[in-house]
Amino acid sequence: MTEDAADAARAMVETVYRAESRRVLATLIRLLGDFDRAEEALHDAFAAAVEHWPSDGVPKNPRAWLVSTGRFKAIDAMRRRARFDASQGEVARRFEADARVSDDIADEDIPDDRLRLIFTCCHPALTPDAQIALTLREVCDLTTEEIARAFLTAAPTVAQRIVRAKAKIRDAVIPYQVPSADDLPPRLDTVLHVVYLVFNEGYWASSGASLVRTDLSGEAIRLGRVLHELLPDPEVTGLLALMLLHEARRLARATATGELVLLDEQDRSLWNREQIAEGQALVEQALASRRFGPFTLQAAISAVHADAARAADTDWAQIVGLYDVLLRVDPSPVVELNRAAAVAMRDGPAAGLALIDAILVRGDLADYPLAHSARADLCRRLGRTADARAAYQRALSLTRQEPERRFLERRLSEIGS
Amino acid sequence: MKYLCLIYDEEKKLGTMPKSESDAFMGEYFTFTEGIRKSGQYVAGEALQPVGTATTVRIRNGKVSTTDGPFAETKEQLGGFYLINAKDLNDAIQVASKIPSARIGSIEVRPIMVFDQQ
Numbered sequence: 001m002t003e004d005a006a007d008a009a010r011a012m013v014e015t016v017y018r019a020e021s022r023r024v025l026a027t028l029i030r031l032l033g034d035f036d037r038a039e040e041a042l043h044d045a046f047a048a049a050v051e052h053w054p055s056d057g058v059p060k061n062p063r064a065w066l067v068s069t070g071r072f073k074a075i076d077a078m079r080r081r082a083r084f085d086a087s088q089g090e091v092a093r094r095f096e097a098d099a100r101v102s103d104d105i106a107d108e109d110i111p112d113d114r115l116r117l118i119f120t121c122c123h124p125a126l127t128p129d130a131q132i133a134l135t136l137r138e139v140c141d142l143t144t145e146e147i148a149r150a151f152l153t154a155a156p157t158v159a160q161r162i163v164r165a166k167a168k169i170r171d172a173v174i175p176y177q178v179p180s181a182d183d184l185p186p187r188l189d190t191v192l193h194v195v196y197l198v199f200n201e202g203y204w205a206s207s208g209a210s211l212v213r214t215d216l217s218g219e220a221i222r223l224g225r226v227l228h229e230l231l232p233d234p235e236v237t238g239l240l241a242l243m244l245l246h247e248a249r250r251l252a253r254a255t256a257t258g259e260l261v262l263l264d265e266q267d268r269s270l271w272n273r274e275q276i277a278e279g280q281a282l283v284e285q286a287l288a289s290r291r292f293g294p295f296t297l298q299a300a301i302s303a304v305h306a307d308a309a310r311a312a313d314t315d316w317a318q319i320v321g322l323y324d325v326l327l328r329v330d331p332s333p334v335v336e337l338n339r340a341a342a343v344a345m346r347d348g349p350a351a352g353l354a355l356i357d358a359i360l361v362r363g364d365l366a367d368y369p370l371a372h373s374a375r376a377d378l379c380r381r382l383g384r385t386a387d388a389r390a391a392y393q394r395a396l397s398l399t400r401q402e403p404e405r406r407f408l409e410r411r412l413s414e415i416g417s
Numbered sequence: 418m419k420y421l422c423l424i425y426d427e428e429k430k431l432g433t434m435p436k437s438e439s440d441a442f443m444g445e446y447f448t449f450t451e452g453i454r455k456s457g458q459y460v461a462g463e464a465l466q467p468v469g470t471a472t473t474v475r476i477r478n479g480k481v482s483t484t485d486g487p488f489a490e491t492k493e494q495l496g497g498f499y500l501i502n503a504k505d506l507n508d509a510i511q512v513a514s515k516i517p518s519a520r521i522g523s524i525e526v527r528p529i530m531v532f533d534q535q
Contacts, residue, residue, distance in 0.1 A: 175505040175507050
């Protein structure tokens with residue numbers, strides 16, 4: 001093999017790693033029945049690829065080659081350990097018997113096991129923190145340090161969460177499978193919430209200096225695409241649409257210096273048309289199924305905003321209508337608040353303010369900064385300056401997010417004292 | 418795999434249930450137990466006397482000390498258990514969700530430790 005061909009083979013290993021490593025890992029976990037064993041096997045398989053592909057050429061079916069190489073490396077490792085631990089020898093023999101049957105397989109013959117991996121990482125018997133950490137580590141291939149940085153946690157904490165989660169999967173025997181049709185709706189719900197939490201953490205950044213942690217949003221969208229490809233459920237489609245439509249506004253929602261820009265003040269020429277078009281097509285697809293849920297409805301609301309060339313052109317009547325449906329499907333005080341803001345745009349600030357006050361009187365969102373800043377905004381528009389100032393100050397005392405804090409301070413100085 | 422399903426109920430709530438209701442509740446337990454016996458998942462199961470009858474034993478500095486009551490005061494008390502056979506955690510959760518107390522109390526599902534025979 002020439003030097004050029006060897007270089008090309010090395011580049012190929014990298015390309016295959018980026019494109020296929022999670023699929024290979026997912027299959028190795030199924031075949032070896034253990035996360036750690038599979039990760040070691042994956043590592044060994046790619047190490048073997050780096051060693052052999054430049055001299056032997058890239059195999060015809062790289063994925064199948066990696067799976068079977070990883071599996072044999074794992075059996076080897078178990079055999080070596082069997083010298084010290086007899087039970088490992090038994091496991092190795094069992095896997096070896098399985099492995100012989102399916103030698104020399106084509107890529108297409110290996111099932112895509114990533115759904116099993118996603119459902120296992122998002123099993124409800126794991127804590128939400130562990131679900132997120134494990135999904136980002138195993139499905140998205142983020143390092144522990146990257147996850148820690150994204151969630152403003154210490155790396156050892158994340159590492160410990162992952163270790164504990166894997167131990168629970170192993171010891172409590174959480175099965176490596178896609179749930180049965182009966183179990184699927186609630187289990188899928190958990191998965192979608194994990195994906196959406198990851199997206200939101202990247203998009204809203206609940207605390208800290210940076211408004212958008214793009215990497216996390218990007219990972220969530222990638223995850224959404226994998227789910228959409230493997231599990232064509234309307235809510236999966238709806239969630240992917242929602243994330244794309246939000247992401248499309250990313251450049252417009254903060255100034256170069258990181259200042260927050262509200263939807264009605266955004267420069268709409270900065271919106272990503274490609275993502276909007278894709279998101280809108282997905283929303284229509286999900287709505288047409290007539291089996292849609294809250295994610296699809298939120299995406300539909302986002303799509304109506306995207307339709308308006310100027311903020312003044314927004315079809316607020318349709319947005320209020322969509323919030324009405326959303327409130328029936330998935331009632332929550334936050335949805336009520338958003339509906340109230342839409343009503344304020346359709347019927348005037350007084351109508352919206354009455355609704356927000358009703359929510360706050362119930363005490364549901366008393367500590368939610370956005371409820372107070374929405375209230376402040378309506379008071380400001382009604383000329384009730386003192387009320388507006390008090391509400392902005394309340395919001396300011398509750399917010400944990402730096403750009404939001406600066407935004408509120410700006411508003412406060414605008415209305416004067 | 419074997420799993421232990423620990424049944425936690427509020428003894429107060431059970432104690433104040435009207436007789437017709439508690440009879441119906443016990444009836445559900447008999448039906449449930451019958452069901453998992455037939456499916457082969459039943460290994461063992463017992464109801465416990467109320468926590469008032471409990472004694473906690475510990476040895477400190479070589480001396481046995483016994484105290485009245487459970488280790489900690491909690492809203493829900495351990496009231497009974499089932500030891501079941503299940504394929505995996507999902508299977509065990511399926512069974513646990515059918516235990517009548519799952520509706521008013523809670524069920525803790527714990528895998529049974531298997532010690533390697535050396």
